[in-house]
Amino acid sequence: MRLGCEDAGAMRHADDYREETEPAMTESGAKSILKIMCPACGRKLDVTELESFSEHPCPHCQVPFKVPKWHEGILLEDILHEEPGKTVYRALDPTLDREACVKVLTADGRFQQSQLDDFLAAARRMAAVNHVGVAAVYSCGTVGNTAYAVTKYMSPVAWRDLGGSPEVIRNIARQALAALEAADAQGLAHGGIRPENLLINGDGQLLVTDFGVSAVLGRCMSDDPYASPEVIAGAPPSRAGDIYSLGVCLYRQATGHFPGGDDIAAWRSGAVPLFPAKEYNPALPVKVSDILAQMLAPSAADRPRQFSDILGAFQGDGGLRRNVTFKMPEGGLASMKGARPARTTSRLGMVLNILIVIGVIFLALLGGLYALSVKQGRGILNADGRVDWQAIGGMLWHREPSQAPDVPAPVEQALRVTLPPACLASRPRPPDLDFMAEPEANRQYLAQVPEDLREREKERLRILGGSMDYLLKMMRFVGYDRGDEAQIEMRDGSRIRGVIPYASEKGFILRRRGEASNGSELLPIHAFSQAQIWDIFAFYAEKRAEMASGKKLPVRDREEIFDEYLRLALLCDWYNDEAKAQEYVRAALDTMPSQRERLAFFFPDLKEPSE
Numbered sequence: 052m053r054l055g056c057e058d059a060g061a062m063r064h065a066d067d068y069r070e071e072t073e074p075a076m077t078e079s080g081a082k083s084i085l086k087i088m089c090p091a092c093g094r095k096l097d098v099t100e101l102e103s104f105s106e107h108p109c110p111h112c113q114v115p116f117k118v119p120k121w122h123e124g125i126l127l128e129d130i131l132h133e134e135p136g137k138t139v140y141r142a143l144d145p146t147l148d149r150e151a152c153v154k155v156l157t158a159d160g161r162f163q164q165s166q167l168d169d170f171l172a173a174a175r176r177m178a179a180v181n182h183v184g185v186a187a188v189y190s191c192g193t194v195g196n197t198a199y200a201v202t203k204y205m206s207p208v209a210w211r212d213l214g215g216s217p218e219v220i221r222n223i224a225r226q227a228l229a230a231l232e233a234a235d236a237q238g239l240a241h242g243g244i245r246p247e248n249l250l251i252n253g254d255g256q257l258l259v260t261d262f263g264v265s266a267v268l269g270r271c272m273s274d275d276p277y278a279s280p281e282v283i284a285g286a287p288p289s290r291a292g293d294i295y296s297l298g299v300c301l302y303r304q305a306t307g308h309f310p311g312g313d314d315i316a317a318w319r320s321g322a323v324p325l326f327p328a329k330e331y332n333p334a335l336p337v338k339v340s341d342i343l344a345q346m347l348a349p350s351a352a353d354r355p356r357q358f359s360d361i362l363g364a365f366q367g368d369g370g371l372r373r374n375v376t377f378k379m380p381e382g383g384l385a386s387m388k389g390a391r392p393a394r395t396t397s398r399l400g401m402v403l404n405i406l407i408v409i410g411v412i413f414l415a416l417l418g419g420l421y422a423l424s425v426k427q428g429r430g431i432l433n434a435d436g437r438v439d440w441q442a443i444g445g446m447l448w449h450r451e452p453s454q455a456p457d458v459p460a461p462v463e464q465a466l467r468v469t470l471p472p473a474c475l476a477s478r479p480r481p482p483d484l485d486f487m488a489e490p491e492a493n494r495q496y497l498a499q500v501p502e503d504l505r506e507r508e509k510e511r512l513r514i515l516g517g518s519m520d521y522l523l524k525m526m527r528f529v530g531y532d533r534g535d536e537a538q539i540e541m542r543d544g545s546r547i548r549g550v551i552p553y554a555s556e557k558g559f560i561l562r563r564r565g566e567a568s569n570g571s572e573l574l575p576i577h578a579f580s581q582a583q584i585w586d587i588f589a590f591y592a593e594k595r596a597e598m599a600s601g602k603k604l605p606v607r608d609r610e611e612i613f614d615e616y617l618r619l620a621l622l623c624d625w626y627n628d629e630a631k632a633q634e635y636v637r638a639a640l641d642t643m644p645s646q647r648e649r650l651a652f653f654f655p656d657l658k659e660p661s662e
Contacts, residue, residue: 089116091553091560092571104130112571114560119143123194125201127153136161137268141204144189150204151189152260156268158196166267167198173263174200180237184230186250186260205258207250212487215305217335223249224301224365226257231297232358234262235290242266242288244296245277246304253520263288276315280349283319291351294361298346305339306331310347321349338364469655470508474499480626482577483558484584486516507652514618515625518588519556519576521618525591526554533590535564540583551587559587585631588619596642613643621653 084099091114101107103120104127120127125142131152132139140153158164171191178188191200213219227249231241241248243265250258265272266288272278279295286292303309305328311318312326325347329340342364348354355361477499479492486493493512500508530552538546539561553560558575576584592615616639623632636650 085119085121087116087119089114091116091555091573092562093552103127112560112573114555114571114573122153122155123192123199125151125153135159142201144201152186152202152204153199154202155197155199162268164196166269167193169267170198170200170264173267174202176237176239177202177234177262180234180239180262182230182233184226184257184259185234185262186258202260203258205250205252205256208253210246210251210304213251213304215307215332217339220301220305220335220339221365222255223251223257223304224297225362227259227297227300228358228362228365230257230259231290231293232362234259235358239263240288240290241293241296242282243270243275243278244293244300245275246300249300253517276309279351280319281351289351290358291354291356294346294354294358295348295351298343302328302343302347305335305343319349470500470504474501478625484515484519484576484622486512486518511621511625511653514621518618518622521615522588522591523554523556526551529591529594531587531590533586540580542578542580544580581626581628582631585619585623585628588615588622589635592616592619592638609643613639613646616642617650617653620650624654 084097086095086097086099088094089096089109089112092109092112094109094111096109096116098107098118101118103118106115106117108115117129122140122142124146125144127140127142129141130138131141136157136159138155140155142151142153143149144151156162156167156170158167171193174188174191177185178191186205187203189201189203191198193199213223227244231244234241239262241259241262243261243263244259248259248261250260252258272283275283277296277299279292282288282292299310306326308326308331309315309318310325311323314323317323318325325344327340328343329335329337342355342361345353345355346361474496477496479486479489479496481488497505497508497512530550532550532552536548537550538548539551540546547561547563548565549561549563551559552562552571555573558573559579560571561574562571592612595612595615616635620632620635620639623629623635632654636654640647640650
């Protein structure tokens with residue numbers, strides 16, 4: 052739970068609670084008084100006497116909250132993982148008001164004091180790596196018989212929800228390789244790469260955690276399907292071992308199987324050959340399938356030697372720009388005297404390249420003009436055999452009758468074919484908008500969709516699947532409030548004057564206004580009318596547009612507003628509210644007229660948006 056909301060949509064910072072959480076003297080000695088704000092109703096709660104991490108309903112609004120715990124100036128808010136001798140927490144650093152991940156090891160029989168010392172040493176080595184893809188270490192230390200490390204926190208998406216498309220594989224590989232290369236430049240190998248240590252958030256950003264921790268904690272590698280053969284044999288963590296482990300992660304994500312048909316022991320022994328990843332996943336490029344086979348070579352000597360040797364196979368259009376690490380040559384600056392600086396391209400070479408490109412363009416233009424002159428029955432040479440520039444100008448300014456713009460094949464197909472009525476009727480429509488709760492229902496629906504329209508419906512479900520995550524994210528910062536007299540429409544037809552300051556996975560917090568107000572209450576999403584739910588989504592799109600009113604927006608900001616209206620239009624269309632869907636299609640089109648074809652791809656049955 053976050054130290055929270057005092058008013059509708061207004062976030063409180065940790066500094067606001069400092070005087071309430073200082074240790075105070077009691078009869079039993081020094082005890083830290085802990086008071087928090089209910090994230091739903093904003094009432095102040097004294098939780099000093101409550102057990103840490105226990106869950107209790109707020110006495111005012113009945114919304115459940117979890118009791119946090121202080122640890123060396125950091126507020127532990129929730130337990131993410133727990134096993135004998137090791138606990139991982141999600142925490143709040145009140146000095147900087149940022150989330151953090153806290154790992155605590157205890158010398159209780161499973162771990163010896165020497166292992167705790169090695170754990171802290173690994174944390175300090177990891178802190179020396181400054182890279183966006185490596186989890187930053189904020190602090191570490193000991194308390195009694197425990198050792199702890201405070202690192203950057205990321206709320207991850209489950210790997211199983213990412214899929215195995217070439218784009219996903221490239222994204223994971225590029226970011227992981229860049230992070231491992233940065234650590235390798237500091238002489239640091241991971242030694243325990245597996246999906247649990249490669250965190251990916253909803254925006255696709257990857258974070259590598261726990262460098263060197265597996266070796267320090269003495270994890271049993273023989274049972275680890277991601278460990279390389281030499282690590283299982285007792286070799287220390289190495290670059291070659293990390294390349295192998297990353298290869299296993301990528302191979303399994305792309306194919307759904309471990310190398311060797313899931314018989315890891317047989318694969319490592321060489322008894323089973325590697326089944327090419329492309330045979331499982333035909334969409335995978337050949338070069339990606341081939342590099343995975345190289346990464347998974349049983350012998351370390353047969354694998355790529357450097358991370359940079361692998362990166363090229365995963366680069367595609369719009370690829371990640373690599374961070375370059377510069378190393379000081381052995382012997383320091385003195386060893387560079389007399390050295391000739393290496394230059395990849397000289398200034399003269401660059402000028403020549405530009406001139407060559409201009410020449411090619413000029414020749415192509417002349418060729419095109421010649422073809423046009425033949426078509427129009429003209430010539431580009433005058434009676435003296437010289438280029439007739441006046442004739443060329445006439446051809447350039449000659450206007451042909453306008454033709455309909457080309458429509459990309461997927462859009463053209465969508466404009467021609469619509470879903471059969473039976474498919475439309477069978478669309479899964481969860482009342483709480485949780486499209487990810489019943490994946491089997493989604494699969495059954497997609498199986499009914501004609502093959503030529505299936506990709507379009509998959510993309511619809513992908514966008515719809517993130518709807519509630521988007522809404523929860525927006526409501527962390529700004530509550531839904533249409534004004535003092537605005538009313539909330541319920542599914543039963545009743546109307547309540549109030550606001551929705553907060554949302555959780557369990558529903559919306561409704562706070563009433565006026566004389567009949569009785570505080571706040573948590574209501575499931577399906578208790579609200581569809582029109583009301585659509586208006587809540589629209590509220591945030593409108594807020595973003597209002598903030599940008601009168602400003603020249605960058606393309607990225609306009610794309611985000613367009614995406615919000617597109618999501619809302621898809622929701623309305625999915626739930627058979629065609630009039631609202633058309634309204635938000637127009638709003639999306641007004642935001643970015645250049646995206647008309649993308650809208651047409653999703654909405655072939657709706658009326659053509661006005662110019």
